[in-house]
Amino acid sequence: MNIVILSRNPHLYSTQRLIEEGRKRQHKVEVIDPLKCDIIIEKEKPTIYYKDRYLDYVDAIIPRIGASITFYGCAVVRQFEMMNVFSIVSSGAILRSRDKLKSLQLLSKAGIGMPKTVFTNYSRDVEEVIAHVGGVPVIIKLLEGTQGLGVVLAETKNAAESVLEAFNGLEARVIVQEFIKEAKGADLRALIVDGQVVGAMKRQGKEGEFRSNLHRGGSAKIIKLSDAELKLAMNAAKALKLPVCGVDMLQSARGPLLLEINSTPGLEGIEGATGRNIAKAIITYIEKNR
Ligand code: ADP
Numbered sequence: 001m002n003i004v005i006l007s008r009n010p011h012l013y014s015t016q017r018l019i020e021e022g023r024k025r026q027h028k029v030e031v032i033d034p035l036k037c038d039i040i041i042e043k044e045k046p047t048i049y050y051k052d053r054y055l056d057y058v059d060a061i062i063p064r065i066g067a068s069i070t071f072y073g074c075a076v077v078r079q080f081e082m083m084n085v086f087s088i089v090s091s092g093a094i095l096r097s098r099d100k101l102k103s104l105q106l107l108s109k110a111g112i113g114m115p116k117t118v119f120t121n122y123s124r125d126v127e128e129v130i131a132h133v134g135g136v137p138v139i140i141k142l143l144e145g146t147q148g149l150g151v152v153l154a155e156t157k158n159a160a161e162s163v164l165e166a167f168n169g170l171e172a173r174v175i176v177q178e179f180i181k182e183a184k185g186a187d188l189r190a191l192i193v194d195g196q197v198v199g200a201m202k203r204q205g206k207e208g209e210f211r212s213n214l215h216r217g218g219s220a221k222i223i224k225l226s227d228a229e230l231k232l233a234m235n236a237a238k239a240l241k242l243p244v245c246g247v248d249m250l251q252s253a254r255g256p257l258l259l260e261i262n263s264t265p266g267l268e269g270i271e272g273a274t275g276r277n278i279a280k281a282i283i284t285y286i287e288k289n290r
């Protein structure tokens, strides 16, 4: 098969691992920068022009679209879809997962447990917003933040007020969320391939840090998920129509709660922590479904 990885950086661990596993299984694997693709739209033969050739020989794509190039990257993925090329995640699902508010709305409709969340178009009545999520401390987060940047823990009403004011001044949209204290600065990441959990890790934030992101200095170790956690992860992936994704959860006193879903999950942390061959699972998924 001709497999294309849509990525800006061929040297990343995840990209390298997918190339390696694809080639081991006799596929031709190449990395293509989505920003260097021209999308050619016409009635008969939609196509993509890249450097000096038409990408009309591709059997399957693996989108690794970074948050900063969501718009253009998804347009390229959509074009491959128009050309009937198999993609491990659809352009529509990537777009949905990039908006924390839209994702949470869809997930709550699907009956997925999550920290209580309020979206406000800046209400001056901060007290009411805080009351909605059960009082301080609260989490305030940017709708489109990643890697823990743009997630703030406000311990008091005054702090929450200042943070909301600051974000509002920057015209940045935020959600206010119940703070799950019992999670103790840790979260769970379940890696889903073909709708099934193929590996899971617990990430613990560094000392004194409530954010468990590895980019913020957190560390990861393998964990065996409970039945409730497995079910939540798979249902959430299904609700957002992401057969391949990373599902993040918090362990709370009332069971697992969904935190967010990542349509381009990194493989380094999870393969390192679990010793599982996730890249191979992704290639096998393509072979099965193309
Ligand atoms: P990002 O997309 O930037 O990773 P997250 O929503 O995943 O944003 O938040 C980053 C981290 O902050 C999470 O991994 C978790 O450790 C912590 N966190 C986020 N929301 C909550 C919450 N409501 N209660 C407790 N901890 C939280």
Ligand code: MG
Binding pocket: 147, 148, 213, 248, 260
């Ligand atoms: Mg996160």
